Amino acid sequence: MADASYPEDLLYHAEHDWARIDGDVATLGITWYAQDALGELVFFDPPEVGTSVTRDEPYAEVESVKAVSDVIAPLSGEIVEVNAALADSPETINEDAYGEGWLVKVHLSEPAERDGLLSQADYVATLSQ
Amino acid sequence: MDPVAPLLRTPLFDRHVAAGAKVVPFAGWEMPVQYEGVLEEHRVVRSAVGVFDVSHMGEVETTGTGAEDFLQRALSNDVSKLAVGGAQYSLLCREDGGVLDDLFTYRLGPERYLTVTNAANHAKDLAWLQQQGEGFDCEVADRAGDYGMLAVQGPLAREAVQAMSDGPLPAKFTAAPHIIAGREVLVCGTGYTGEDGVELIVHPEDAVAIWDELMRRGASPVGLAARDTLRLEVCFHLYGNDLMESRGPIEAGLGWACKEDTGFIGAEAVRAAREAGPAEKLVPFVMTAGGLARQGNPVVGGGEVTSGTIGPSLGVGIGMAYVPAEHAAPGTALEIDVRGRQRPAEVRTKPLYTKESI
Numbered sequence: 489m490a491d492a493s494y495p496e497d498l499l500y501h502a503e504h505d506w507a508r509i510d511g512d513v514a515t516l517g518i519t520w521y522a523q524d525a526l527g528e529l530v531f532f533d534p535p536e537v538g539t540s541v542t543r544d545e546p547y548a549e550v551e552s553v554k555a556v557s558d559v560i561a562p563l564s565g566e567i568v569e570v571n572a573a574l575a576d577s578p579e580t581i582n583e584d585a586y587g588e589g590w591l592v593k594v595h596l597s598e599p600a601e602r603d604g605l606l607s608q609a610d611y612v613a614t615l616s617q
Numbered sequence: 618m619d620p621v622a623p624l625l626r627t628p629l630f631d632r633h634v635a636a637g638a639k640v641v642p643f644a645g646w647e648m649p650v651q652y653e654g655v656l657e658e659h660r661v662v663r664s665a666v667g668v669f670d671v672s673h674m675g676e677v678e679t680t681g682t683g684a685e686d687f688l689q690r691a692l693s694n695d696v697s698k699l700a701v702g703g704a705q706y707s708l709l710c711r712e713d714g715g716v717l718d719d720l721f722t723y724r725l726g727p728e729r730y731l732t733v734t735n736a737a738n739h740a741k742d743l744a745w746l747q748q749q750g751e752g753f754d755c756e757v758a759d760r761a762g763d764y765g766m767l768a769v770q771g772p773l774a775r776e777a778v779q780a781m782s783d784g785p786l787p788a789k790f791t792a793a794p795h796i797i798a799g800r801e802v803l804v805c806g807t808g809y810t811g812e813d814g815v816e817l818i819v820h821p822e823d824a825v826a827i828w829d830e831l832m833r834r835g836a837s838p839v840g841l842a843a844r845d846t847l848r849l850e851v852c853f854h855l856y857g858n859d860l861m862e863s864r865g866p867i868e869a870g871l872g873w874a875c876k877e878d879t880g881f882i883g884a885e886a887v888r889a890a891r892e893a894g895p896a897e898k899l900v901p902f903v904m905t906a907g908g909l910a911r912q913g914n915p916v917v918g919g920g921e922v923t924s925g926t927i928g929p930s931l932g933v934g935i936g937m938a939y940v941p942a943e944h945a946a947p948g949t950a951l952e953i954d955v956r957g958r959q960r961p962a963e964v965r966t967k968p969l970y971t972k973e974s975i
Binding site: 530 | 639650651654655656842845846907908909911926927929934956
């Protein structure tokens, strides 16, 4: 696994999720902290394209050898794409949490929700509490 | 167990921390659940050699002229078939056949036996054995504090330990004392991974030196998480998951370890279950359309998953479940309720993993 990192150009949710917003579409994933806490991921159960996700609600599951964990949506919207490559190689989430390990893309229904997300500095501060 | 009692540490605790282990509470001990990663640790045991610290497991020594008679009464297998230097798997049953623990017993001498207990059950087993042993001419002694234990497992395990030994290692299911890395060790041709290898029962003060020498010879530390995936791929039972007091040996598929004619405690219940056939049977399964089942997931139509995770050597979700006997035949399709979502699985034969399955 790569070393701990939290890119400054992302927005974060306290439940260890990140969002990369490009216009009205956001790419979502889990943070380095989350993948490290879970350990090697062996299964990603994606939502279906076209379904809705709601901020602060679970929208998918990731599983390690020992445990299953909900993935919490940092923003609300409709799933427009899922990372199909993760079906065969969920370990990509561990290896590249902010790049090839992205989980879903969401068409935002409440773009203003972004104002409630954490900056990189604020998120990292939550980790040391 | 007293929930506020301080956690125990094995003699190798500092080695685990130094090796980067994630240490978690387990059966009253602080144990390494994984080091670098579960999947790699699993692979190293299937392909090379891994070392587990299983010093949390307990030991009970039974000695005296009545030791054999007593163990024949207490344990489900035929202890009279156990030669000096032999090892035998058996169950500890209640009168109603409920399983108190599953155990390996080593016959160290004509009137001396060492029984290895599961850590979570040790105190219960010891009290049971000492109570049942009254009236027999033997002593049942707690030796849990007197030994550490290392399981060296994998296709290269024997080679690694042999190079440290003063003599040929004991064959499978036998045990013999040897000098290993200059220390007195009871070497046992046993393990719980489906791989060849040995278990080393050591004096606690020798554990670090032997561990270090194994590392120097290229063995990798392996945590309890990989121990679980390794044993599940070969369908070895884990007490507390697949075995429990509310179920008997026959439904668990452990009739082979029960010899009712010996008159062991629980023999009549086991005989009755064997003759009538159990209502439910423990079966191995694989997930046939993705997903992982977990302990406690219900099986649709009756039954429950008792162990479930990924089979790293198989690349699919695997597990064991108690299902109605009519659904227990290999090839039977199952639906498992995984957190409200039905996922298909199929009953398979034991073991799920063999060298030929990849």
